[in-house]
Amino acid sequence: MTAPAIERTASAVASAAPTESAIGIQDLTVRYGSVTALEGLTLEVARGETVALLGPSGSGKSTALKAVAGFLRPASGRITLAGRDVTYEPPNKRGIGVVVQNYALFPHMRVADNVAFGLRARRVSRAEVGRRVTEALDMVGMAGYARRYPRELSGGQQQRVAIARALAIRPPVLLLDEPLSALDATLRADLLGELQRLRGELPDVAIMYVTHDQTEALALADRIAVMRDARLVDLDATDRLYRRPPSEFTASFLGAANLLDARVLADCTAADDAVRVAVGGLTVAADPTGAFAEGARALLVARPHTLAVTEVDRADTLPARLVATQWRGADYRLTCVLEGDGEREIRIDVTDLAAVPALGERLGVALPAEPCVLVPAGAGG
Numbered sequence: 001m002t003a004p005a006i007e008r009t010a011s012a013v014a015s016a017a018p019t020e021s022a023i024g025i026q027d028l029t030v031r032y033g034s035v036t037a038l039e040g041l042t043l044e045v046a047r048g049e050t051v052a053l054l055g056p057s058g059s060g061k062s063t064a065l066k067a068v069a070g071f072l073r074p075a076s077g078r079i080t081l082a083g084r085d086v087t088y089e090p091p092n093k094r095g096i097g098v099v100v101q102n103y104a105l106f107p108h109m110r111v112a113d114n115v116a117f118g119l120r121a122r123r124v125s126r127a128e129v130g131r132r133v134t135e136a137l138d139m140v141g142m143a144g145y146a147r148r149y150p151r152e153l154s155g156g157q158q159q160r161v162a163i164a165r166a167l168a169i170r171p172p173v174l175l176l177d178e179p180l181s182a183l184d185a186t187l188r189a190d191l192l193g194e195l196q197r198l199r200g201e202l203p204d205v206a207i208m209y210v211t212h213d214q215t216e217a218l219a220l221a222d223r224i225a226v227m228r229d230a231r232l233v234d235l236d237a238t239d240r241l242y243r244r245p246p247s248e249f250t251a252s253f254l255g256a257a258n259l260l261d262a263r264v265l266a267d268c269t270a271a272d273d274a275v276r277v278a279v280g281g282l283t284v285a286a287d288p289t290g291a292f293a294e295g296a297r298a299l300l301v302a303r304p305h306t307l308a309v310t311e312v313d314r315a316d317t318l319p320a321r322l323v324a325t326q327w328r329g330a331d332y333r334l335t336c337v338l339e340g341d342g343e344r345e346i347r348i349d350v351t352d353l354a355a356v357p358a359l360g361e362r363l364g365v366a367l368p369a370e371p372c373v374l375v376p377a378g379a380g381g
């Protein structure tokens, strides 16, 4: 993909590690029988911060969220909310707002009663319930729907009601588990915009947002925790993780990335050291994410929109052959095969086809002027 399609809202916590922890997860392990669904997760979410748990299906994201919500009991580890240990507290004692993928509204209750449910369970006075229901429905743009039943609403509207229900108790912590994934693309984009707006209206709420959709994570999260095979693999501020992914897995999972085989030409002892690498027949500067030994195999990360097409056989470009062109509305995605070892497939995004040869023809691929990020090879992808 190109740069995130949806601009992130200004957020209370831009990139720093949390100072005041609203959610604390320490060394949390969860098992379903013999399946370890989550292994040794340690993560904090600050007041006012949004952390996205991003990862492929089955990586343990929902399990982490369910453990924080109190829906399942961990095998080991600790969960705190504002410093209070809640590891073995039942869900209704935790004061958390939870929104899941498929709305989970009570079908026999009108919208207002669905939203009031948590408040009544907490024995909030009638007048206050009325005020809070109106406030919560207002927040999600559903004020006019209080008397409808869930079946009389679209999927997007039902999900708004589910969000209102979670917000009605004014929780300090909001857990969202794939809240947009049951919706079609247009509704998903609409509701993503709504969630960005809501984030601005809830400056103190800590949000944990489970998704496998990088667009949602990039748009909403201050920090992203990348999950894989029951483990947290990378955690950083959203923009830094996108710009300088520390691993092959995160580079390819968070935004489209070309991974070009590179050989390190001289020892580099720390991240931020300048290092030169050989890529194809070229020698280029790279931006390493850690230490690399001379001669090590590594991968250069190049986003498709940072590569350019040039005439073939220019000395500073990689020779390739065009194998496919896909129009994507705003740009064209070219698929090319690099000549030489491995014949690696790479993607290049261009806005016009003037300089692009016909399918099957050769072309030159120019790397960006800025050094590309260098990650260790072989850590999976």
Ligand SMILES: Nc1ncnc2c1ncn2[C@@H]1O[C@H](COP(=O)(O)OP(=O)(O)OP(=O)(O)O)[C@@H](O)[C@H]1O
Binding pocket: 032, 035, 036, 037, 038, 055, 056, 057, 058, 059, 060, 061, 062, 063, 064, 212
């Ligand atoms: N109730 C269950 N019983 C047994 N195994 C389960 C159960 N729920 C989840 N698992 C397993 O635990 C692992 C983690 O599942 P989890 O739902 O947390 O993943 P996820 O990253 O949220 O995936 P998805 O994006 O598909 O929801 C998977 O291997 C899954 O098959």
